[in-house]
Structure formats: structure tokens, C-alpha cells
Amino acid sequence: MTESTPSEPTPEDGEPASFAETAKTWVKKHKTKIGVVGAAVGLAVVGVAARLSERQAAEDNEDYESTSGSVDARQPREPSVLxxxxxxxxxxxxxxxxxxxxxxxxxxxxxxxxxxxxxxxxxxxxxxxxxxxxxxxxxxx
Structure with missing residues (x-):
């Protein structure tokens, strides 16, 4: 059932290679591509995290904005009526x-x-x- 493909080397004894051997061979063959894809995924994750952080910071700033714009929004609002x-x-x-x-x-x-x-x-x-x-x-x- 398990046939070797032309890209997979056949061991000298004629037995099919184990999964671990096949995986090691594949990783060695595609090491550069794996590194490039890993770097691209890493950059994408960093970009998404940065964007979410900016969005959260913007929402936090909105929470402190004053409705009149003339009062420091970080000071607690004091009710005008006792x-x-x-x-x-x-x-x-x-x-x-x-x-x-x-x-x-x-x-x-x-x-x-x-x-x-x-x-x-x-x-x-x-x-x-x-x-x-x-x-x-x-x-x-």
C-alpha cells in the first residue's frame, strides 16, 4: 500500500522509509521555505497584536474624553447637586x-x-x- 514517490529516496534494503525518516528528509529539503513561512506567520501575528493593541488604546482614550472638551476628563466628575x-x-x-x-x-x-x-x-x-x-x-x- 505504501509506495515510495520519486522524490523520496528508497532505503538500500528496499523497505519503505519510516514516517520519522521521511519527515526528517522532507524538513531538510524544505528548510528554507519553512523558515520563510514561519517568519511570515510571525510577522502576521505581531501585526494583528499591534492592531488590537492600538484599537484597545483608542477605546481607552475614548472612555476619558470629555463631552464638553473643556474639562480634564481624567478628573472625576463631581455631581452639581448635593x-x-x-x-x-x-x-x-x-x-x-x-x-x-x-x-x-x-x-x-x-x-x-x-x-x-x-x-x-x-x-x-x-x-x-x-x-x-x-x-x-x-x-x-
């Missing part, structure tokens, strides 16, 4: 647990034990102008 953030529970990553202080704060606020795998986030106020933050509490603006 608002209250209410107490809430936050789920913790696996392996983390709430501190005793947070457990006690939740127990004081609700009368219940803090659920496992969660922590209590106390309410606060956010936003407003710097002048509002500096004004004494209860002072009229």
Missing part, C-alpha cells in the same frame, strides 16, 4: 468578611445581624459645590 446616599449592604468578594465595626453599625441601625458575605455601608452626602462643603451646617446660602 444628594444623600442611603445606608446599604455591599456583597464582599469571596474570602472577605465584614469588620466588627461594620457588624455593630448594622446591628445598631437595623437590630439584625449582618448577613454573611456582606458589609454595611453607612449613608453619606455627595455632590454640591465646594462652598456648600465649607459652609457651617444650618447656615443659609
Amino acid at each position: 444628594h444623600v446616599v442611603i445606608d446599604h449592604l455591599r456583597t464582599l468578594p469571596d474570602g472577605q468578611h465584614a469588620s466588627e465595626e461594620r457588624r455593630a453599625a448594622y446591628k445598631d441601625a437595623t437590630g439584625e445581624d449582618l448577613p454573611t458575605g456582606q458589609t454595611h455601608v453607612s449613608g453619606t452626602s455627595r455632590g454640591g459645590s465646594p462652598e456648600e462643603d465649607e459652609a457651617p451646617h444650618g447656615a443659609a446660602a
